[in-house]
Amino acid sequence: MRYELYYTASNQGRGEFVRLAFEETGADYVDVARLAGPGQGPEAVTRFIQDAGVQHPPFAQPFLKAGRLVIGQTANILLYLGPRLGLAPRAEGGRLWVHQLQLTVSDLLKEIQDTHHPVAHGLYFEEQKTEALTYTRHFLAERLPKYLGYFERVLGGAQGRAHMVGSSLSYADLSMFQLFEGLRFSFPQTMRRVEPAYPGLVALHDGIATRPNIAAYLKSARRIPFNDRGIFRHYPELESPEQ
Amino acid sequence: MRYELYYTASNQGRGEFVRLAFEETGADYVDVARLAGPGQGPEAVTRFIQDAGVQHPPFAQPFLKAGRLVIGQTANILLYLGPRLGLAPRAEGGRLWVHQLQLTVSDLLKEIQDTHHPVAHGLYFEEQKTEALTYTRHFLAERLPKYLGYFERVLGGAQGRAHMVGSSLSYADLSMFQLFEGLRFSFPQTMRRVEPAYPGLVALHDGIATRPNIAAYLKSARRIPFNDRGIFRHYPELESPEQ
Known part of the structure; x- marks a missing residue:
């Protein structure tokens, strides 16, 4: 099919x-x-x-x-x-667990989207920039560490497992990869500073990036470049309001 | 169990x-x-x-x-x-469909929560009231009609079906009931004005409210009253900023 x-x-x-x-x-x-x-x-x-x-x-x-x-x-x-x-466990408990992680990724994605659109989807970023600055300051200080700390804990940290769920690749691993890709694009300064606290997630990201099919995809025209129309946007002023 | x-x-x-x-x-x-x-x-x-x-x-x-x-x-x-x-269809397609509706309810719930906490969970409402007024104005004008119109469409409107999914009660029906309960508590003026546009959902709500087990539950001490600590809160100024 x-x-x-x-x-x-x-x-x-x-x-x-x-x-x-x-x-x-x-x-x-x-x-x-x-x-x-x-x-x-x-x-x-x-x-x-x-x-x-x-x-x-x-x-x-x-x-x-x-x-x-x-x-x-x-x-x-x-x-x-x-x-x-073949990206989820066979047993129901495992399938619910990987889905639960993906739903938590969904929650984080919404909060990331709100960093540039905290007031209304229908308004331009420039029309809600003041609110976006306040929202993002709280997001980066309070929410992002909570989510990343949680995912790192699930993975077991630096000495932990290679995969989010059990010992096999699942879609939760691919989602962690994409989350890091997007966060590095959106908040490069912050990610450079905080990534050492999440060695398991960084290793997971790097491992996914070098998988043959993913590496080929990332180099292909099928991978749409990050831009300022998606969930992940790079507005430097959000990360460094004092600039 | x-x-x-x-x-x-x-x-x-x-x-x-x-x-x-x-x-x-x-x-x-x-x-x-x-x-x-x-x-x-x-x-x-x-x-x-x-x-x-x-x-x-x-x-x-x-x-x-x-x-x-x-x-x-x-x-x-x-x-x-x-x-x-017994609150979901047996077939996979039906189970995915009722889950999809519930995930859309989850999305709406987050947007409802943001009406009083658009900036940060960690701040009090009073600390983000200005932003909440702007957010809620957009929410009530743009987002709420989009969601309710969608759910009404799923139900088929006034001449539509009695249930969100197929011809049996599912958890999506119970969630629609709760959504209306909460929205009426949070935004009573708005709901009084807009409900005639959603006859199917209103009928569904009323039908759920009179189911024996639900009616008994709503009258019991097990039903926590709505208050100003949950997702659904009633801050009159959000609905009528001019007051």
């Missing part, structure tokens, strides 16, 4: 967590918004969301078409794909 | 979505923070989260102990409980 991922082509965003799972496992998938055929392209994504005839409409992108199923919510897509791509 | 729910006793919060599933189905559960025995009470919740010996630590409350499993993240708990309590 060919999986069809529906997500904006303008930035990595939440879709990237699904793309990484596909790329690592060499799955047969298409990135619909980035194709140019009939029923493809960016319009296909929004058209589907607005289609009143859809039985199980997604609230937002990304969503996945898998045969007759339409699955929305990033973590839900990975819940479905995990066992099929 | 007796389920053990771990969640603060100080407010309904996210734990209430799990409580409603237990109460509707007459499940055998204990609300650990509200008990007074050894290893019980509010301290038991935080003690467990901080316990370095826990193999699958939750990032936050609520979490559920079910035999040897420890399950965190509200939607994940319901994913686990749904089929066991």
Whole structure:
């Protein structure tokens, strides 16, 4: 079966967590918004969301078409794909655990998005910059260490395990990689300063980056560069308000 | 098996979505923070989260102990409980769909929480009131109608189905009920004005409220009253900034 991922082509965003799972496992998938055929392209994504005839409409992108199923919510897509791509444990307890970690990643992603959009999605960053400065100061001081400390604890630290869940690669590992990629792009000064406190996560990130399929993907045109339209944005003033 | 729910006793919060599933189905559960025995009470919740010996630590409350499993993240708990309590479809596609709806409820809950805490969890409401006024104005004008319109569409509107998923009660129905309860408490003026646009959801809410087990629960001391410590808070100035 060919999986069809529906997500904006303008930035990595939440879709990237699904793309990484596909790329690592060499799955047969298409990135619909980035194709140019009939029923493809960016319009296909929004058209589907607005289609009143859809039985199980997604609230937002990304969503996945898998045969007759339409699955929305990033973590839900990975819940479905995990066992099929060999990126989740077989037992129910393990599948719930890796999903729980992914849901915690989702929570963190929302808080990261709010660093540049704390007031309203519908406003430009420049219109909520004052609030963004305050929000980000609290986020970097209080929330980011709490999340990263938690994930480091799950991993067992420097002498810990190589994977977030059990002894095999799971989508939680790929998500940790992407989280670090994005955080380094958004908050480079902060990450340089705090990363020594998270040796397990840094080692995990570096290990994922050198996996053959991931390394090839990162070098390919399929990997959309980070930019200022996604969840992860680099606004230097947020990190160094005194500048 | 007796389920053990771990969640603060100080407010309904996210734990209430799990409580409603237990109460509707007459499940055998204990609300650990509200008990007074050894290893019980509010301290038991935080003690467990901080316990370095826990193999699958939750990032936050609520979490559920079910035999040897420890399950965190509200939607994940319901994913686990749904089929066991008869509150989710049997088929995988149906289970993913009801979970997807619950994850969308989770997203909305976070945005509701941010109406009174848009800057930082660690600050009091009074310290972020200016930002809260701006955030809430946008939330009520742009986000709330988007979410409620979506859920109404899923239900099929006034002439639609009686349940969110298929023709049976699911935890998504109970969550819609709780969402309306909370929104009416937090934003009574707004809800009075906008509810006629969501006849399906209002009918669903009213139907849930009169189910015998739910009605008995709502009248019992087990239902914590809404207050100003939870996700749903009533700060009149947020709704009527001109007052």
